[in-house]
Amino acid sequence: MKYDVIVAGGGPGGATCAEFLAKNDVDVILFEKGGNDRYKACAGGLMWHNELDFGPLPPEIIERDVDHLLLHGPTNFVDLQSDSNNSTKIGQLTYRNRLDCYFREQANRSGATVETNSEVLSVTNHEDYVEIEVKSNSHEKRVKADALVIATGVHGNKLHRKLKIDRPLEIQQAIQAEFYLPSHIVEERFGGGVYELFFDSKIASHGYTWIFTKKEGVSVGMCNKTVDISHFQDILKYHPVISQKLSGAKQIEFEGRHIWAAPIPDRILEHIFGDKVLLIGDAAGFIDRFTYEGIWHARMSGKLAAETLVKAKKRSDYTASFLLKYQKKCNRIFEIIKNSQKMHHLVYHSGYMNLFIDTMAKILQDKDLSDRYTKNIQTLLEGLLEPGDEIAQLSIEFQRRLLDALQKKLDKRTFRKINRLVEYAYFIK
Numbered sequence: 496m497k498y499d500v501i502v503a504g505g506g507p508g509g510a511t512c513a514e515f516l517a518k519n520d521v522d523v524i525l526f527e528k529g530g531n532d533r534y535k536a537c538a539g540g541l542m543w544h545n546e547l548d549f550g551p552l553p554p555e556i557i558e559r560d561v562d563h564l565l566l567h568g569p570t571n572f573v574d575l576q577s578d579s580n581n582s583t584k585i586g587q588l589t590y591r592n593r594l595d596c597y598f599r600e601q602a603n604r605s606g607a608t609v610e611t612n613s614e615v616l617s618v619t620n621h622e623d624y625v626e627i628e629v630k631s632n633s634h635e636k637r638v639k640a641d642a643l644v645i646a647t648g649v650h651g652n653k654l655h656r657k658l659k660i661d662r663p664l665e666i667q668q669a670i671q672a673e674f675y676l677p678s679h680i681v682e683e684r685f686g687g688g689v690y691e692l693f694f695d696s697k698i699a700s701h702g703y704t705w706i707f708t709k710k711e712g713v714s715v716g717m718c719n720k721t722v723d724i725s726h727f728q729d730i731l732k733y734h735p736v737i738s739q740k741l742s743g744a745k746q747i748e749f750e751g752r753h754i755w756a757a758p759i760p761d762r763i764l765e766h767i768f769g770d771k772v773l774l775i776g777d778a779a780g781f782i783d784r785f786t787y788e789g790i791w792h793a794r795m796s797g798k799l800a801a802e803t804l805v806k807a808k809k810r811s812d813y814t815a816s817f818l819l820k821y822q823k824k825c826n827r828i829f830e831i832i833k834n835s836q837k838m839h840h841l842v843y844h845s846g847y848m849n850l851f852i853d854t855m856a857k858i859l860q861d862k863d864l865s866d867r868y869t870k871n872i873q874t875l876l877e878g879l880l881e882p883g884d885e886i887a888q889l890s891i892e893f894q895r896r897l898l899d900a901l902q903k904k905l906d907k908r909t910f911r912k913i914n915r916l917v918e919y920a921y922f923i924k
Contacts (some may be wrong), residue, residue, distance in 0.1 A: 498522050498608075498640040501627055503615040503654065508776030508793030509646030510598035511549070515801035517606035521808055524608040524638065525706075526615050526629055527599065528647070534749040536671040536757040537591040537790075538707040538714045540690055543584045552587070556597050558709040559688030561585040564872070567693040567736065568853035573860050575869040585872060588688055588707055592749075593750050596792075618643060618654050625771050635748045641771065641889055644800055644811045646793070648777035649758040654660045655778075660769045663760040665779050667787060668704065670727050671716030674744035678711050685713075685739050693737070694842070694852040701843045702787070704730060707739065711815075712747065713740075718787050724754055759787050763829070768822050770815040773800045781829065785838035792829070845916050850901070858896045868893065 500516055505527025516523040539558070546552070564575040564585055577585055603609045625643045631635055645654050655662030676684075685691070691706040698704060702718035715737065717727055723915070732738055741790040746753050747886045763780040767773065775781070776793030783789065803821040807813050812861045842848050859865045898917060902910050 496638070498524050498638065499808055500524075500642050500644060501526070501615075501640040502607075502644045502646055503618075503627070503637060504528075504646030504648065504776075504778070505599050505609065505791050506595055506646060506648065506776065506793060507598055508778075508797040509593065509644065510602045510797075511794040512644050512646065512775060512797035512801045513602040513607040513609070514598070514605045515798055517602060519801070519805045521801075521805060524610070524640070525599070525602060526613040526631075527609070527611045527682060528614040528629075528650075530611050531596050531599070532592050533595065534755060535591050535595075536755040538671065538705055538716055538718060539589045539591045539594065539709075541587045541705050541790060542787065542788065543586055545794070546587070548791070549794060552589070552597070553678075555808045556589055556593055558588045558590065560587055560689055562573060562687040562886070563685070563689045563691075564869070565689060565691040566852065566856050566859070567691070567695075568856050569695045569697075569849050571853040571856040572862075573856040573865065575859065575865055575872065577869065582596065585689065585869070590709065590711060591678050597794065601801050602724065615654065616648070616655050620658055620769075620771060642773070642804055642807065643771060644773050644775060644797075644816075645778045646797065648762055653824065653897065655774075658772055660771060660772065660774070661764040661766045663762070663764065663777070665761040667718055667720060667761045668722040668756060669716060669718045669759055669787070670724070670754060671714060671906060672731065672754050673712060673714055673747040673749065674741060675712045675747055676744050680743070681711065681713070693734075694848060696848045698730060698734075699902040700763065700848070704737065706733070706737065715741065722756060724756075727754065759789070766822070767796075767825060768815060768818040771813045771818075773803065773818060773819040773821050775800050777836070779825075781825075784835040785842065786835070795828060796825060833846075841916050845913070847913060847916075850904070851897075854897060854900050854904070864893070864896070 499522040502513045502523060505525050509525055513523050513525040562577050566573050567896040579668040599609050610631060613629050615627050616630055617628040619626045624639050624641060626637055626639045629638060649663050649666060651831040652662045681831060685708045689708045699719040700715055701720040704717040707714045716791055720779060729889060730737060760777050760780040760782050775796040777789060779796060781789060781792035781796050807817055843853055867889055871889060894917060898914060901913055
């Protein structure tokens with residue numbers, strides 16, 4: 496049987512793409528390598544733009560709404576809190592395996608064919624169609640389609656190589672463990688739903704450590720250029736803050752393992768399309784390069800790929816020249832990645848991570864600035880600011896305060912260097 500589109504990979508990007516295609520009368524089949532309850536080393540944090548762009552998730556999927564964002568440097572920390580009437584929304588918390596399963600179910604309900612425990616092993620790009628080889632449980636089969644969407648994350652490099660298209664080469668590593676804590680202990684120790692981020696170059700020079708709370712437990716992890724299990728275990732046991740917050744916690748086993756690791760792309764690919772082929776999510780390198788959040792990026796790229804393929808079907812044109820439209824759409828929508836690249840270089844490549852984070856945390860201890868910053872945190876993190884508007888002015892005010900504080904701590908030569916590095920949405924003239 497021949498389909499209109501094959502989607503390889505059933506994470507947030509692949510499932511969202513398949514759902515949108517099916518809703519627009521595109522005959523689509525999705526193959527997911529793992530089972531329905533596949534675990535992934537992902538903290539499960541959803542910033543509020545996920546709900547704004549894709550609608551609310553069912554309550555049974557959400558573990559907690561985020562009440563606090565705690566930012567730790569080596570010597571300073573700040574607690575950015577949502578207000579009591581919940582008009583300030585930071586994000587939501589979920590388990591990634593449940594979230595992915597829900598997205599695949601939505602795709603299936605919309606009319607997509609979904610097959611789990613099915614790994615796409617190879618692909619051949621013929622003149623008029625693509626053909627894949629799939630291993631489903633104990634047998635292999637071949638499936639044809641007019642187009643292929645690669646949503647296999649960093650693990651799908653073999654498909655990139657087979658098609659001779661760009662693949663993620665710059666990689667970040669993530670490692671994570673899950674812990675059980677009674678709900679009342681989570682409330683007492685963390686104050687509810689929390690994103691808690693720890694920056695310290697001695698622990699992770701190209702990333703950070705995190706604690707994300709759940710209803711009855713926490714996800715604890717770290718991202719860095721390289722990760723080591725023994726180093727991670729030492730953090731869990733001996734870090735002065737993390738070890739205390741995990742006191743009495745019971746580590747949870749998933750699929751026979753207590754600690755999981757996963758690669759994350761560290762740069763967007765230059766070309767994310769080819770003849771009859773589109774790349775989405777991690778497979779295209781879509782990631783926030785400061786926080787390494789990627790669920791929204793995966794879903795948005797999946798939606799944009801689906802919109803392009805719906806038009807391609809109407810024109811019966813799946814050539815690279817037509818699918819270039821997808822790349823142009825992504826270039827417009829993912830302008831935010833450019834802002835995260837600035838933060839990436841500022842924090843991870845300047846050599847001043849600890850100084851920057853400690854100073855930022857100190858500045859944000861000012862309650863008036865903290866309240867205004869938290870209220871607009873989504874827009875500030877994305878960097879989508881309009882010149883002259885209130886949030887842009889807030890960004891500039893924060894930048895001024897940061898530079899003023901740094902100038903008091905540094906000699907003139909070092910400050911001049913840092914002054915050139917501090918780039919948020921706008922330069923201060």
